[in-house]
Amino acid sequence: MTDKNSDISSGKNSDKKSAQHKKRMQNLKDKVDQRIDNAQEERGLLIVITGNGKGKSTSGFGTIARAVGHGLNAAVVQYIKGTWACGERALLENAGVSFDVMATGFTWNTQDKEQDIAAAQKVWQRSKELLKDTNVDVILFDELTYMLSYKYIDLDEVIHALQNRPVNQHVIITGRACHRAIIDLADTVSEVQSVKHAFDNGIKAQKGIDW
Structure with a gap:
């Protein structure tokens, strides 16, 4: 019982x-x-992916891949980077994504401020064209935050271009230390924090994982 x-x-x-x-x-x-x-409400989003952790650009490229998978027209503008092979570029260009690359590498490599400013301004002019193009649905500005931190590009000019882009155009901005004015303007902001990084323990950047 x-x-x-x-x-x-x-x-x-x-x-x-x-x-x-x-x-x-x-x-x-x-x-x-x-x-x-x-x-x-339906309209274009401004998305910021910032912070000190690894994965900001990877997240941005993932969104571009998703957009292309849904038939959207996408473009990528890469600041700072550009001298290394880019696995995402090799894949996405074949899917019709346009790339504009500053291609100077990191500023500590060039050690030439005037050259870096000129390169940044050239790519920014292309960025402004994309921000006026109603045929471009999604744009990734990879590492744009550095250009604002270094004052290579005028902050007010960037904000004006973002505010006046086509109403349904989505923009993704990646990079560390995003300016507060851009964060305030953004619809979605994610901060990627570093807990551990293999490079800090002497492990070199891995092809297909880090680049």
């Missing part, structure tokens, strides 16, 4: 927990459904 009563009690507890779980999940679903119902 004891075992039978125990089984009955256990069954009741299990039913009670199942009912409680179902109720919690229903409440959660109701809240999510309400948020979905409330989010009816």
Whole structure:
């Protein structure tokens, strides 16, 4: 009798927990459904991916790949980087994504401020053209934040171009130390933090993983 009563009690507890779980999940679903119902505005987003951790550019390229997969027209402008082979570029150019690359490498490599400013300005002029092009659905400005930190490109000019782009055009900006004015303007901001990095332990950058 004891075992039978125990089984009955256990069954009741299990039913009670199942009912409680179902109720919690229903409440959660109701809240999510309400948020979905409330989010009816459609327009281009400004997305910022910043922070000191690895993966900012990778995230940006992932969004570009997703957009292309849905048939959107995408473009990439790369600041700072450009002297290394780029696996994403090799893949995405074949999918019709246009690339404009500053191609000076890192500033500590060139050690020539005037050359870097000239290269940044040249690529920025192309960026402004893209920000006026209604045929471009998504743009990735990879490492643009550095250009603002170094004052190679005027902040007010960047903000004006972003604010006056086609209404349905999406823009992704990556890089460390994003300026507060850009963060305030953005619709979505993600900060990637570094917990550990292989390079700090003497492990070289790996092809297909780091570049």
